Amino acid sequence: MKDASGIDDGTVLRASGLAKTFVLHTQGGVEIPVFAGLDFSVRAGECVVLSGRSGCGKSTLMRSLYANYRVDAGRIEIRHEDRIVDLATAPAHEILAVRRRTLGHVSQFLRVIPRVATIDIVAQPLRAAGIDAAAAERRAAELLARLNLPSRLWKLAPATFSGGEQQRVNIAHGFALARPVLLLDEPTASLDEGNRNVVIELIEEAKRDGAAIVAICHDHEVRNAIADRLFEMPGGRLAA
Ligand SMILES: Nc1ncnc2c1ncn2[C@@H]1O[C@H](COP(=O)(O)OP(=O)(O)O)[C@@H](O)[C@H]1O
Ligand SMILES: [Mg+2]
Missing domain, CATH: 3.40.50.300 (P-loop containing nucleotide triphosphate hydrolases)
Structure with a gap:
């Protein structure tokens, strides 16, 4: 500007x-x-x-x-x-x-979407931007791994996760798409x-x-x- x-x-x-x-x-x-x-x-x-x-x-x-x-x-x-x-x-x-x-936003708390798997929550902004599903999932997995979220949790919805685990899902979601x-x-x-x-x-x-x-x-x-x-x-x- x-x-x-x-x-x-x-x-x-x-x-x-x-x-x-x-x-x-x-x-x-x-x-x-x-x-x-x-x-x-x-x-x-x-x-x-x-x-x-x-x-x-x-x-x-x-x-x-x-x-x-x-x-x-x-x-x-x-x-x-x-x-x-x-x-x-x-x-x-x-x-x-x-x-x-x-314009991306990482809020203080994850707004949990019931029944949606963690990996899909993180991949969603990429898919919404037109990136194909496989590439979106790879990027989501890379971020979740970097943030030390155990891979056994990736297919689960984050509703039952600890506060720190939910916040890492939130961060991965916010950073997924540049x-x-x-x-x-x-x-x-x-x-x-x-x-x-x-x-x-x-x-x-x-x-x-x-x-x-x-x-x-x-x-x-x-x-x-x-x-x-x-x-x-x-x-x-x-x-x-
Ligand atoms: N949704 C809301 N409705 C009414 N008052 C609000 C709302 N959100 C924040 N406030 C008030 O606005 C002021 C600023 O709050 P906030 O922006 O959360 O401060 P900070 O993030 O700096 O701690 C506070 O007095 C708070 O009580
Ligand atoms: Mg505040």
């Missing part, structure tokens, strides 16, 4: 003037302002870690960037194929197309050191491939390993 002087500065995702207030309709319409006038951007090959106290709105910003939450004001421009899409105003079918090809922008919400929170290091490697590989990464990450070692820059949330320094 072009900067103010018209030069393409490698920005692939740019939010400007974002505002989000939650309104609790079931609790007397209480309003919870989370942010307003927020500007944020990330370039290809760069990892930006969102920083600030618990409750300051990091997850809300990330879900807004993924268009899970509708913002009240502002633009969320993303470079999608050969054009710029504003996710703040894009229709649902366009948001889905951007997610399929351009996408230009990747959002990671606490990807290593429930992992042991060995698997944390695998996630650091996956992030480094994605950056080398030119991915722009936005992460929420409380683990200092992981943060130091992956962050090119910290983004201090507005209000993130206030006492809780």
Whole structure:
């Protein structure tokens, strides 16, 4: 995307003037302002870690960037194929197309789909992008093996897996298809050191491939390993 002087500065995702207030309709319409006038951007090959106290709105910003939450004001421009899409105003079918090809997301917890085998969950983003079933399964198996998920679990649905096993399925699903922008919400929170290091490697590989990464990450070692820059949330320094 072009900067103010018209030069393409490698920005692939740019939010400007974002505002989000939650309104609790079931609790007397209480309003919870989370942010307003927020500007944020990330370039290809760069990892930006969102920083600030618990409750300051990091997850809300990330879900807004993924268009899970509708913002009240502002633009969320993303470079999608050969054009710029504003996710703040894009229709649902366009948001889905951007997610399929351009914008990946690893949430804090796996949303388990009943009865779908782990290997198929991980292969699904590849098949949705048009990769043939055998190649998709090979890539899924490679990721699950790297993340030390025992192969006896691959044909099972992850509903009964431990928290750490589910999180590794979630990570494999998020990294299966190389996408230009990747959002990671606490990807290593429930992992042991060995698997944390695998996630650091996956992030480094994605950056080398030119991915722009936005992460929420409380683990200092992981943060130091992956962050090119910290983004201090507005209000993130206030006492809780
Ligand atoms: N779905 C929601 N509905 C209402 N309030 C919410 C919702 N999600 C988050 N909040 C509120 O918004 C604020 C920011 O939350 P969150 O983005 O989860 O913070 P962080 O990720 O930085 O810990 C908190 O005060 C939280 O209670
Ligand atoms: Mg959070």
